[in-house]
Amino acid sequence: MCFCDNIPDYYKSTKRKARKTHVCDECSQPIKKGTHYFVDRGVIDGEWYGSKRCLECDDLYHFLLDRLDCFCPNLGELMEEIRDSDIQNEDYLIPLFLNEQGILQEMDTSVEESSKEYDEYRHDAFFASHFRLKEAFVKEAA
Numbered sequence: 001m002c003f004c005d006n007i008p009d010y011y012k013s014t015k016r017k018a019r020k021t022h023v024c025d026e027c028s029q030p031i032k033k034g035t036h037y038f039v040d041r042g043v044i045d046g047e048w049y050g051s052k053r054c055l056e057c058d059d060l061y062h063f064l065l066d067r068l069d070c071f072c073p074n075l076g077e078l079m080e081e082i083r084d085s086d087i088q089n090e091d092y093l094i095p096l097f098l099n100e101q102g103i104l105q106e107m108d109t110s111v112e113e114s115s116k117e118y119d120e121y122r123h124d125a126f127f128a129s130h131f132r133l134k135e136a137f138v139k140e141a142a
Contacts, residue, residue, distance in 0.1 A: 004070070010042055016037060018036070025053060026079065037052055038053045056133070064078075093131040
């Protein structure tokens with residue numbers, strides 16, 4: 001049984017086209033002018049909230065919603081929900097890290113721990129800060 005403590009009294013999600021650059025509240029990456037994104041608005045315990053979600057994070061959101069028995073993400077906690085779930089799995093997901101420029105970059109999980117180049121924060125999916133769905137599952141989630 002699932003017990004969510006953040007069920008909204010009101011909720012609406014709208015797909016929009018960006019007229020200026022925004023920042024995704026889930027992955028903190030830019031939503032560039034001219035691209036589509038989702039705006040979520042709702043009320044929980046009498047308090048209004050709003051968030052912006054890029055299309056990649058929206059794909060992840062719906063993928064998890066379809067697969068998890070209990071999925072109750074709070075604003076900005078999608079990546080944490082993935083880490084806490086049992087589907088943190090490279091069969092579905094691409095593990096990412098933030099590089100020095102603050103840009104998401106795919107982890108190279110093929111680098112062996114014994115290698116001189118090995119850095120657990122760049123090569124071990126356990127330490128991934130972000131995730132994206134593999135292409136095969138994006139179509140399924142749409």
